[in-house]
Amino acid sequence: MKLMQFFCWLSMCFICPILTAQELAKPRVIVTTDGEFDDRCSMVRFLLYANEFDVKGIIHSSSKFHWKGNDSIAAHQWADVSWMDKHMKAYESVYPNLLQHDKEFPSPAYLKNQIFEGNIEFSGDMLRETAGSNRIVEVLLEDDPSPVWLQAWGGSNTIARALKTIEEKHPDKMQSVAEKARVFLILLQDDTYETYIAKHWSDLQLILSTSFESIGYPWKKRVPEAESKYYLGAWMNENLLYHHGPLLDIYQDHLYGDDRTSGDFISEGDSPAFMHVIPTGLRGSQHPGWGSWGGRFRWQDSLWVSAPDDENIFKAVYRWIPHYQKDFAARADWCVLPYEEANHPPEVKLNVKEEQTVTAGSTIQLSLKDSTDPDGDALNYRWWHYNDADSYAEKIAIENADHNIINFRIPADAQVGDSIHLIAEVTDQSSPALTRYKRIVFHITE
Numbered sequence: 001m002k003l004m005q006f007f008c009w010l011s012m013c014f015i016c017p018i019l020t021a022q023e024l025a026k027p028r029v030i031v032t033t034d035g036e037f038d039d040r041c042s043m044v045r046f047l048l049y050a051n052e053f054d055v056k057g058i059i060h061s062s063s064k065f066h067w068k069g070n071d072s073i074a075a076h077q078w079a080d081v082s083w084m085d086k087h088m089k090a091y092e093s094v095y096p097n098l099l100q101h102d103k104e105f106p107s108p109a110y111l112k113n114q115i116f117e118g119n120i121e122f123s124g125d126m127l128r129e130t131a132g133s134n135r136i137v138e139v140l141l142e143d144d145p146s147p148v149w150l151q152a153w154g155g156s157n158t159i160a161r162a163l164k165t166i167e168e169k170h171p172d173k174m175q176s177v178a179e180k181a182r183v184f185l186i187l188l189q190d191d192t193y194e195t196y197i198a199k200h201w202s203d204l205q206l207i208l209s210t211s212f213e214s215i216g217y218p219w220k221k222r223v224p225e226a227e228s229k230y231y232l233g234a235w236m237n238e239n240l241l242y243h244h245g246p247l248l249d250i251y252q253d254h255l256y257g258d259d260r261t262s263g264d265f266i267s268e269g270d271s272p273a274f275m276h277v278i279p280t281g282l283r284g285s286q287h288p289g290w291g292s293w294g295g296r297f298r299w300q301d302s303l304w305v306s307a308p309d310d311e312n313i314f315k316a317v318y319r320w321i322p323h324y325q326k327d328f329a330a331r332a333d334w335c336v337l338p339y340e341e342a343n344h345p346p347e348v349k350l351n352v353k354e355e356q357t358v359t360a361g362s363t364i365q366l367s368l369k370d371s372t373d374p375d376g377d378a379l380n381y382r383w384w385h386y387n388d389a390d391s392y393a394e395k396i397a398i399e400n401a402d403h404n405i406i407n408f409r410i411p412a413d414a415q416v417g418d419s420i421h422l423i424a425e426v427t428d429q430s431s432p433a434l435t436r437y438k439r440i441v442f443h444i445t446e
Contacts, residue, residue, distance in 0.1 A: 026053065027052075027147065027285065030149065032132070033058070034061055034063040034066040034155065035066060035080075038266070038267035041267065042269070048247070048332070051102045052279055057135045057139065058084065059136070060116070060118055060120055061154050062120045062121065062155055062157060062158075062190070063190055068120045069121065073121065081120075084115055089246075090249070093246045101339055123155060124192050126160045126164060126192055136159060144180075145180055146180065148180055149274075150183045151273035152183065152186060153270035160193075183207065185206065186270050187209070187210065188208070193206070198302065207297055209273070211317045212269050214318040215272065216268070217269060222314040222318065232265070233264045244335050245332075272293070275293040280436055293317070326435075340375075343428065343433075345374075346371055346372065346434065351365075351370070354439060356441065357443050358410050358445070360414040362410050365406075366440065368381055368438075371404070377429050380402070381426060382425040386421040386423050389421045390418070390421040414444045420444070421439060423438075424437060425437055
């Protein structure tokens with residue numbers, strides 16, 4: 001198992017080279033959505049993190065579950081594209097308050113200009129160019145080598161149509177496009193990956209999530225009791241669903257309809273697609289095998305698929321539930337509270353570089369003592385070995401794991417070529433408590 005992870009890491013060095021801090025600062029993101037119930041819930045969370053992204057498109061698409069239909073094909077469970085207008089109106093209402101917390105939130109006018117109608121007539125629709133597919137083409141052909149995260153919350157068909165246009169009209173650009181495009185699929189929700197993308201774009205990086213069920217409809221079957229309490233009505237009602245303004249009112253309406261008695265979470269199955277690139281410090285977007293709020297992935301059959309933590313693919317998402325739900329609750333507060341009454345995440349400062357070349361048996365002093373909190377809150381610390389993400393065979397116990405300074409000893413039996421991933425968590429002592437991270441990757445050399 002660990003040997004396979006090592007070869008996956010080597011292959012990824014060529015497929016997805018380490019990115020600079022500048023490239024990671026504002027991930028370029030294009031969302032494609034079929035407007036399903038849970039897409040509309042995911043869109044609420046997405047808008048509350050829009051300050052973290054360079055949003056390049058929000059595009060209506062179809063899937064095998066939802067399509068608009070045409071003169072010869074009947075519509076199937078289609079949500080009129082006007083649902084997005086309601087979200088944007090709600091975002092516009094809370095936007096002035098969001099700006100108090102971060103001036104980087106994009107204006108409502110900007111976001112509205114990023115909304116396009118893609119290929120929506122039937123499942124797998126990629127027959128013709130659309131405004132949405134052409135927007136994807138435009139962004140992919142920009143003279144900017146930084147990654148473009150193409151998120152398929154529904155089917156991949158509008159993305160496939162864009163790639164087909166590039167193949168037909170700009171074949172000389174296919175290699176450069178393949179190098180920067182990152183396609184994140186929530187399931188295979190139509191056949192366009194198998195029938196077109198896989199056959200014509202073999203160098204494209206594709207991530208396929210099935211671990212999304214930890215935040216999807218089947219969560220009650222996937223998430224243990226300790227983490228599931230953050231999805232239950234007692235927590236949701238108090239922290240998210242009431243008194244947080246019109247954007248969270250939309251969330252509540254989509255989740256519960258006429259039955260709002262329980263308050264239990266239902267689904268945001270598409271959220272891992274953007275949670276994967278939220279810059280929390282985990283750096284999961286640098287390598288699919290590293291893991292982030294959006295899950296962790298392994299190389300299989302020409303794409304990256306959900307990988308297990310402790311032999312459970314759902315744990316790769318649900319292990320982060322307390323952190324990302326509290327973070328969501330804080331963002332909900334940003335909709336209605338002034339800066340001084342809300343909570344904001346700590347800023348993690350590490351005394352060493354996050355990529356370290358070390359020898360077996362050596363000891364490195366690691367410090368988080370310069371970490372700060374924008375609200376002046378006291379901080380808690382936790383260091384832990386993310387064994388599933390690295391190639392070292394054994395689990396490493398951390399001494400003084402709750403201290404802000406530790407002396408970390410590289411195991412004497414670590415082999416040349418091994419990597420060891422250490423996660424440093426910094427959590428503020430406020431409510432809701434917010435966590436940010438540093439990932440230190442130790443590369444063992446002679």
